[in-house]
Amino acid sequence: MTTTTSAPAGLIPPSEDPWRGFIPGSWMATVDVHDFIVCNYSPYEGDAQFLCGPTDKTTRLWNTLERQYLAHERRLRVYDVDTTTPADIDAFGVGYISEDDDVVVGLQTDVPLKRAMMPNGGWRMVETAISEAGHEHDPRIKEIFTTYRKTHNDAVFDIYTPRVTAARSAHLITGLPDAYGRGRIIGDYRRVALYGVDALIVDKERMKDAVAGQDFSEDWARYREEHSEQIKALRALIRMGARYGFDIARPAADAREAVQWTYLAYLAAIKSQDGAAMSIGRLSAFLDVYIARDLAAGALTETQAQELIDALVIKLRIVRFLRTKAYDQIFSGDPYWATWTDAGLGADGRTMVTRTSLRLLQSLRNLGPAPEPNITILWDEALPETFKDLCAAISVQTSSIQYVSDEHVRDHWGDDAAIACCVSPMRTGKQMQFFGARMNIAKTLLYAINGGRDEMTGSQVVEGFDPICSDEPLDYEQVWAAFDAMLTWVAQTYVEALNIIHYSHDKYAYEAIEMALHDSEIVRTLGCGIAGLSIVADSLSAIKYATVTPVRDDTGLVVDFTTEGTFPVYGNDDDRADEIAQLVVSTVMDRIRALPRYRNAVPTQSVLTITSNVVYGRATGSFPSGHRKGTPFSPGANPENGMDTHGMVASMLSVAKLDYADALDGISLTNTIMPSSLGHTERERVRNLVGILDAGFGSGLFHANINVLNRATLEDAMADPESYPNLTVRVSGYAVNFVKLTREQQLDVLSRTFHSSSWGPP
């Protein structure tokens, strides 16, 4: 791009300069949305009085969607599938919820909620999903993707090693993105609005040819090929926009276009990729600049501004991907993580809260609560008090938002970072993740004790490790050494699998449009994860502080434990137990850091389970902590269900002790507190929740997923789902419609700790 005080020549719409009135900065010379925002946004510290209710159009649109589509989908599971058109950016014609009322247009297919095939990930998943949705697959499409076109899934299984296959079958490593899109890549969709697609193509062509004079290497060739793919995707995006009647080759000229352009860019991503998490990024301050300009010029009213945000939110509520029922076990409730990150502070100390941040929250009132977009507030004590109160009020009313520490995110990833999926922060447009699901470290502990034999089947899965044979009480030092050794093996196997997966994904299911909306030189992280932290911490604590004796079956396999005496339990702000949890997390990270990684990715770790805590639990045995065979793990970094007996804040303080530097991909805590335990009045509940969040994040907590719910409400919803279509529950870094969970998942949510303060000790 050239340095000008207006948009590039030739892209300017006839009447108006799209950049009129904006404060100039380096954003005009290079693609730099962050600089544009810093130069132009207006922090908002006032109250919520200015907000508007839904327009008639909004209400009509939402009702149409609910009556004609969502109500049917809840009954059918899948509303419809297109079985003849492999998805792509420009694969379908236009589609509308209601042509008259759609303020922001664009659908993934031609009909709302109709799901598209994305066979580049693998044919078998597509075929299964079509069949489970009650449809027949098209044999011609099958022929293409099984005969002529190799898929990501094919490539992965061509490369997998025997130890990976063994660990995968034994559920030591689970949820790997080897048959579905990896996700957790956030295109900087704002770029399309600010610069227009033509300027982005020019930039990518320049970057592609910047290396043209260099010698051949495989990296060089991949760089050039990926740029070509990105440029083709950008051209397809222009075509897709044109079908809807927009010239998105040029920059957006007003707020309406800025919202529409940004959405079309995101739409291109969700039309061409079915990544597990397709997050939208950090839009509010950016869009607010356009809205503020139009409001000041009298070109837009507050009512229209709210209508625009509501319209965008409606679109983000109806993203759909074709998934199998087995996939639903890991990612329950049909989530897609259109995570919208908001608030936080800028590097200059100003709040990033704008009026549009409040408009986004208002959408939950105008449209009612819903799990998507996954609204994620970057919390800092220094956020405006009025905004903090509004967030807390919405949490108390709807449980629909989650909170992440702005300080951790800002310190590590800057003030334009967004959350992908549940808790994964990344610099927008400058960083992507190789998503890695997780390893089951609880099962790893049992493998350490059993010398690589599986506690459920008795079969020898891992060779070369001695079991602990003594029938004496377990010795902490001995168990720790065995655990560390087994953990090292599992980590090696796990990272090997991830390297294979991401090598194949880049090759056969490359996210061209998302990467086109990134810088050419980016940071890649390898997002490793763990499940079962609380079980390992409590079990090691039991071994250290109580007397734990193994119980063996007649083949010598340890299948249970007797634990005598008491022991400190993780989740009660007891340093003795919490230090063990810290040690486990830092040890896992050390083992991962030592391993070679695809594309030299920066190794990170998440302590997050999504909803796989149920399937992990089902595949795992009994523990010294008292955790029973086959029962769900607690979610993420949560203390064991029901074992955090010292109150919600104590539970937060324990989790806050885990060192974020060891888990840069996020540490997830999901808490449920009963409304009566937050206060007698609405005002008390709001102020007390604000206090709890300030206290938790002030103590170093990374994430707080807050439910304000009574158990009885959930029990009613299980008995009478029709009466609770919109009951939203936060499960683990995301929210779901409670009634869309499987019964087993619903029971899991019910078995979690409900923090109550019932005038007496627990």
Next chain:
Amino acid sequence: MSTLSALPVTDQSALAIEGFDAPEHRLAGTGLAGLAETTLPREKRLEAMRVGELGSIHSWELSTAVDGPGTRLVVFLAGCPLRCLYCQNPDTLRMRDGQAVSAEDLLALVRRYRPVLAATGGGLTLSGGEVLMQPVFAARILAGAQAMGVHTAIDTSGFLGTACTEEMLANTDLVLLDVKSGIESTYTRVTGRALGPTLDFGRRVVAAGVELWIRFVLVPELTDAAENVEPVAAYAATLSTVTRVEVLPFHQMGRDKWATLGRPYALGDTSPPAPELTERVREQFRAHGLVTH
């Protein structure tokens, strides 16, 4: 029932000292995470308790919105002179069932949570059991907490109110006074004790200028009669430092504890009050101009 019930209710000093059974054992399912039990030999514990260096504690938790404003470090002391039929914490009735914790360690816990308590507008609440069963220990904790700038509250029946010194009251920012009945005979039926000391204590708190919350546990067919509620409300209305009244609906969360302890529980079949009943009682308090939740 413990031997305490044989004591004349007026002999409160004897009661308090008789109640000083040093804790005997650790309970399963500890509620003392992060607090070390004292290593003092048993024979030295009693003396340490007399001078308030050692307390018998059932458990602690960080809870919100119930035992005072904000998020609070609530410390449940072990031992209670009352034997309320509806007690939801029967495991806190005997001092010897608690764990011996030093004042120094407990104050270290308060210090640890000072930032959290400040961030939430909360503080320390000494509850129980009956906090005034261990008045010297409690006074030491309240003084120490207040010296750190932590808001202090005690949750008490007031029955042992004479054990609370003026200095201790001065170190207390808020008293949660449980008035379990407004009629002498009902009070005695519910608690096994006399009502008078509670009423006297409330007046002393007012005289000392300390903020008061009045709490009334609503138990169907035990404390719910309008003529039982009315004198409580009338009494509360005479106390100028009362800022709120809390009507606490009876619940059955204590039932399992009674069963575990193997003690007879008279209210096993009692249901929580219907919302309409709770509202009626709250209205009775509101009719006296009291802010009631």
